[in-house]
Amino acid sequence: MSEEKFDAIIVGGGLAGSTAAYVLAGAGMEVVVVERGDYSGSKNMTGGRLYGHSLEKLIPNFASAAPIERKVTKERISLMTDRAATTLDYLSGESAALEQSSYVVLRAKFDRWLAEQAENRGAMFIYGVRVDDLIIHNGKVCGIVAGDERMEADVVILADGVNSLLAQKAGLKQELSPDQVAVGVKEIIELGEKQIQDRFNLTDDDGLAWLFAGSCTGGTIGGGFLYTNRTSISLGIVTTVADIGFSDKSVPAMLDDFKNHDLIRPLIKGGTLTEYSAHLVPEGGLKSIPVLYRDGVLVTGDAANFVINIGYMVRGMDLAIESGRLAAETVIQAKERQDYSANTLSAYQKALDQSFVLKDLKRYRNFPAFMENHRIYNDYPAMVNTLMHDLFVVDGHESVTLLSKVRKSVKRVGILRLLKDAFKGVRAL
Secondary structure, three states, rough: OOOOOEEEEEOOOOHHHHHHHHHHHHHHHOOEEEEOOOOOOOOOOOOOEEHHHHHHHOOOHHHHHHOOOOEEEEEEEEEEEOEEEEEEEEEEOOOOHHHEEEEEHHHHHHHHHHHHHHHHHOOEEOOOOOOEEEEEEEEEEEEEEEEEEEEEEEEEEEEEOOOOHHHHOOOOOOOOOOEEEEEEEEEEOOOHHHHHHHHHHOOOOOOEEEEEEEEEOOOOOEEEEEEEOOEEEEEEEEEEEEHHOOOOOOOOHHHHHHHHOOOOOHHOOOOEEEEEEEEEEEOOOHHOOOOEEEEEEEEOOOOOOOOOEOOOOOOHHHHHHHHHHHHHHHHHHHHHHHOOOOHHHHHEEEEHOOOOOHHHHOOOOHHHHHHOOHHOHHHHHHHHHHHHHHHHHOOOOOOOHHHHHHHHHHHHOOHHHHHHHHHHHHHHH
């Protein structure tokens, strides 16, 4: 490693880190990204959905060149019990504007592409290196330590993921509590392009985003997901670490049962498992966001816990890209002033406050607490599926009114509990 001093060092080559590098290099700054994987995305196991609006600002019509899998045109949400499922299915019949489009991506491919865009602008990437510590002089972060090597910079941007030990060492972040983080387990199952299109009723480049709640996580706080790639699917579950003990099932057992559910099993029949991975996911929302800056350092992306989960929608990639851009623009302003103090870098906080990142996190600040309700994952899936069963089954006995069928199903939970939970849910949203 070079002993020269850089304008900026970025730790982590994911979406936030590569975006920051892209912006800084475009401004003519000397920036180096240190990534512990063999390439950007090699350690990123997230498989899923990218809302394209934030990247569209930087690279207009990026999807025409980026390695996206499919454009999301179909949405599904399913409430599951062990033997049944009720699914809400939505097909977007309109062609969405670019800033409204979302895409299924495989991060190993997509992150690598985004890093290449930053490299093409002049950013330097160093791979296969783990950053062990920060260099701090008189309270200011001045660089990084990687093994026996030391690298100095005017500013360091931490984009090293949810379990950011460096942010903790900088005194910016506390170790996440079990209720603020979830474990995600994912498989990539190869089926072939024709099978994907036939089994999920897709055409051309259309894609499906499918979320699940209920028995897929053994009734624990969390959910399942399925995203259609070009020739494969990303299938998995996410469950809050604090709630794992609520079920007698292990997380791998939950995933196996999910795959063997009557709803899922026919869709993956004959598929080949090509990847199995697990990773941590920030789940705490606004209340878990750490201090985002101090003298000489900024925190972005998952390291800042910028993730929104509101049940029917899960977002993190667009927040990572936006926070990476805003961090870079703050550093550019700091260089113009030749001042990297916390006072100058506080512009990052102000920019985030004015952006959709913190506005949306503030809007949904009460939703993580609302989701800590086991009725959502146990009683309500059972209630809905019981109602659907009673609606469609004819057995020769005298029919009862629709109202009677609804009352029977609601009785499983209790009308007062149902109204109370509905009120809390509306307020949280």
